[in-house]
Amino acid sequence: MHPAPSIILFTTLSGLGFGLLTFLGLGMPGSTGFTAFVFFTIAYLLAVGGLLFSTFHLGHPERALKAFSQWRSSWLSREGICAVAALVIMAIYGIGRVFFAQHWGLIGGIGAILSLLTVFTTSMIYAQLKTVPRWHMPLTSPLFMALSITGGALLAGQVQFVIPLLILSAVIQVAYWVVGDSRLAQSGSTMESATGLGHIGKVKAFEPPHTGTNYLMREFIHVVGRKHATKLRAIALVLGFALPLIFLTLPFGHIFALLAVLCHVAGILTSRWLFFAQAEHVVGLYYGKR
């Protein structure tokens, strides 16, 4: 799959933002006044900024409101609805914390659940696609949720949660990679099943439909990411999990916390880039590629 920067930034940043909103909604940290204002501002910049990036991916962003209509069948529509609901509820809760020093627990709890639900709906947009076997598996949603909660805990400064969450996320991340590597083979889709010609013999792409490239090849066939996959996985693990763990076990200081956040975000961006760049779409089989 083509690793579009708009989608990578959107899923990473809004994942972090909604992760932070989850912790804020649960009153961790339960600060009020200006400190709360700073926390909520960071969360909204990430969550809303991410959503804005996602509209760059649309051909007709001016029609985006129509995307709220198909929640009965479409995970993308459900994501939009959950995101708006989470942002509105958390804004009400945030106003209480910032301006009235009130902790409206019920509203915060609902906002936290909606924030998590938003990340889940994002993950389901990918996990539902049978055409991309590497995404179509039970580990995709846990990966998105774990990364979001871990990033949220890190941003919320919940050090007691961050260390076990970093370890848990790293385990899910590695499991996602290991299991994912055999998903295309397990899917049963081959050039033989794609063409229905397997009963004659071994199928080989002889001539593509056109001498040039096309939308399908640009969107679905991406090779550069796979070439360096092992190195990029190592970079993602070191930046996303190992370095933040080291920084957080050092004597606490704001500079180390900041470094941990920056490293983690860079690692997750690498992981998310690989999430797209490594994913094989079965349509590539018609081109003898993957």
Add this chain to the structure above:
Amino acid sequence: MTTLPASTQKKLGLVIDLDTCVGCHACVVSCKGWNTENYGAPLSDQNPYGGDPSGTFLNRVHSFEVQPDEGAAQLIHFPKSCLHCEDAPCVTVCPTGASYKRVEDGIVLVNEQDCIGCGLCAWACPYGAREMDAAEKVMKKCTLCVDRIYNENLPEEDRQPACVRTCPSGARHFGDLADETSDVSILVAERGGFDLMPEQGTKPVNKYLPPRPKDTMEEFDILAPYLEPVAKDAGGFLGWLDKALDALPGGAK
């Protein structure tokens, strides 16, 4: 609504004969021509006369080489367009309701006024049947020439998809695959029509007919009596003579 209908009254679709397709791409050209001038946004080209031409097509013809365990490889031309699946994954993922499957005839269409160009339907299609138009930024797909098949302004013989009408080798057939007595259904039953990627669970309406087995000819050669005789079993004096004459220069090889 992008939920799929439980069933459709008709299942209009194509039957494509891989045995007779000659790979001329006439269906590709007629499809592009008709669908650029008629229903919906035109099918644009980018840099068509430059070094890196690209464009939107609703129908593309691949060519595959199939190598049997024994014997010569076969070249099979393979036209591919929307299969108007019964369980179309492209429809249910659509967030705006722009993609839908018609209850009356099963045709999968895009309402371009509602399409936000997110591309998720193209991601959900295993067959590469949907392409985002780079100029109009909306999703384009085969309409089964919905503006031809019901068009009473056209002569009756033209009321079929442009690709079917134009195919010079009769490799494309159009009809109702829900009706077991229709020509296309009989063709599918007789020739063993099959689905593409059945493991994806899309239940395509369009069917493909496999190439017929290659017939084998008994070996015979009308020139055989005129060829040089081959004598391998000569013994005794004749055997010595055969070898001795072979050794002299100028003999038959």
